[in-house]
Amino acid sequence: MGEGRKPEWMENETKHTTSSILSGKGHSTGEFKQKRKPSRPVMSVEQLTEGVLRQDRATLARAITLIESQAAKHYEVAQQLLQRVLPHTGSSIRIGISGVPGAGKSTFIEAFGLYLCEKGYKVAVLAVDPSSSVSGGSILGDKTRMEQLSRHPNAFIRPSPSGGTLGGVHRKTRETMLLCEAAGFDVILIETVGVGQSEIIVRSMVDFFLLLVLTGAGDELQGMKKGIMEIADAILVNKADGSNLPLAKKTKEEYNQLLHFLQPATKGWETRAYTCSALTGDGIEDVWKVIQRFVESTKESNVFFERRKEQAIEWMYTMIHDRLHTTFFQHPRIQELLPDAEQSVKEGTDTVTSVVDRLFSAFTDS
Numbered sequence: 034m035g036e037g038r039k040p041e042w043m044e045n046e047t048k049h050t051t052s053s054i055l056s057g058k059g060h061s062t063g064e065f066k067q068k069r070k071p072s073r074p075v076m077s078v079e080q081l082t083e084g085v086l087r088q089d090r091a092t093l094a095r096a097i098t099l100i101e102s103q104a105a106k107h108y109e110v111a112q113q114l115l116q117r118v119l120p121h122t123g124s125s126i127r128i129g130i131s132g133v134p135g136a137g138k139s140t141f142i143e144a145f146g147l148y149l150c151e152k153g154y155k156v157a158v159l160a161v162d163p164s165s166s167v168s169g170g171s172i173l174g175d176k177t178r179m180e181q182l183s184r185h186p187n188a189f190i191r192p193s194p195s196g197g198t199l200g201g202v203h204r205k206t207r208e209t210m211l212l213c214e215a216a217g218f219d220v221i222l223i224e225t226v227g228v229g230q231s232e233i234i235v236r237s238m239v240d241f242f243l244l245l246v247l248t249g250a251g252d253e254l255q256g257m258k259k260g261i262m263e264i265a266d267a268i269l270v271n272k273a274d275g276s277n278l279p280l281a282k283k284t285k286e287e288y289n290q291l292l293h294f295l296q297p298a299t300k301g302w303e304t305r306a307y308t309c310s311a312l313t314g315d316g317i318e319d320v321w322k323v324i325q326r327f328v329e330s331t332k333e334s335n336v337f338f339e340r341r342k343e344q345a346i347e348w349m350y351t352m353i354h355d356r357l358h359t360t361f362f363q364h365p366r367i368q369e370l371l372p373d374a375e376q377s378v379k380e381g382t383d384t385v386t387s388v389v390d391r392l393f394s395a396f397t398d399s
Contacts, residue, residue: 078110082117088217090189097191100208115208118215123341125214126328129235131225131261132245137271138224141245141311143179148317149220150187157213158182158190160224161206161231189218204355207238207348236264237347240337241324242298244268246288248280262291264298267323273308273316281308301334302327366399367392 076084076095084092099111132138146156158179182188191209210221223239225231236242244265262268268288273281288306297304307323309316331337361367374392377383 078113078117081114085114085118085212085216086121093189093212093216094191096212097209100212101205111208115211118212122211122214125219125221126241126324127210127221127223127239128324129223129225129232129239129242130245131232131235131242132271133247136245136247137311138245139179141269141271141309142222142224143182144311144314144317145320146179146182146188146222147185148314148321150182150185152321153187154219155187155217156182156189156220156222157210157216157218158188158222158224159206159209159213160190160192161235189213189216204352206235210238232261232264236298237344240331240340241266241327243320243324245271246284247272248277248284263295266298266302266304266327267320268292268304268306269316269320270306270308271311274310274313278308299327299331299340300336302330302336361396364396364399366395370395 076092081092081096081099085096096114099107099114102108102111130138130142132141142158146158149156179190183190191213206223210223213221221239223235225235232242242265244261244267246268248270270281270284270288285306285308292304292306295304305323307316307319309320311317328337331340370392374383374388378385378388
């Protein structure tokens with residue numbers, strides 16, 4: 034063996050590890066890259082459709098990921114999928130659930146969801162989550178918060194990042210809801226992030242809106258806008274157990290007195306307050322009975338179906354608005370002119386109206 038010459042086995046090992054680093058393949062130890070997991074095969078629209086309608090959970094999850102994707106190449110495929118499953122949607126009861134911080138939304142949803150699952154219903158929980166400013170991912174961790182429900186064979190929980198925009202809530206949550214309906218879920222529960230604009234948007238996509246509150250209505254109402262009460266079909270005083278029960282009943286009566294002065298959220302339906310304990314299960318069955326009465330009553334009066342038609346039209350106009358907004362700001366000429374436009378407005382050398390007129394002229398002329 035000549036001086037400086039490596040043994041043959043060492044030369045072969047060097048070649049192997051070098052090629053492994055470059056390709057990302059092979060065994061890895063220490064500084065070398067780990068072997069990549071084999072990527073899942075891309076599913077066609079036909080395969081996704083068949084899997085969703087077959088109620089395959091893994092396919093449903095992949096279909097929802099496709100819907101949530103920001104990539105332009107996924108948009109067309111997602112819309113083809115939705116068009117195919119559309120005839121199989123619309124048969125579920127859509128319920129929006131909101132509440133002030135600390136009202137126990139997650140605990141209630143788990144207790145309510147488990148009750149429905151045990152009754153034989155298939156329940157999907159869609160949580161409208163704020164997005165992480167760093168990763169863009171969902172940060173509430175609903176599967177962690179609803180451990181028992183997430184393990185039930187009749188339940189499906191999907192935290193959906195909003196992408197930081199309410200427009201994202203509109204499209205992604207609605208389309209996810211349609212996929213879940215096509216996959217055979219009887220009840221869709223949509224949890225919102227808290228009292229605010231997201232509640233108004235969720236109201237526009239559900240049949241029944243439930244507002245969870247805490248005891249002590251007088252103090253709480255000081256921080257609650259009247260508008261949030263006006264969109265609720267039922268108000269639920271949660272944590273009505275133990276020593277808190279008398280106060281919960283008193284709070285229920287206070288809310289019922291206040292509701293007399295508000296316009297009902299749904300034509301022909303009287304919004305009432307009720308008590309419940311997600312911890313003990315007391316009142317859970319009553320909540321479901323109220324919702325069933327609501328559905329029966331509004332279907333009989335045709336209000337149920339008219340609301341869904343109106344919601345579809347509202348969704349269409351919202352989508353048009355969102356598309357125009359995106360198209361305008363992504364236009365190359367607008368991106369070129371915006372910095373100078375902002376500067377002239379800051380310095381007061383141009384009126385806002387004249388700047389906007391110039392931008393729109395550039396947009397429509399190009």
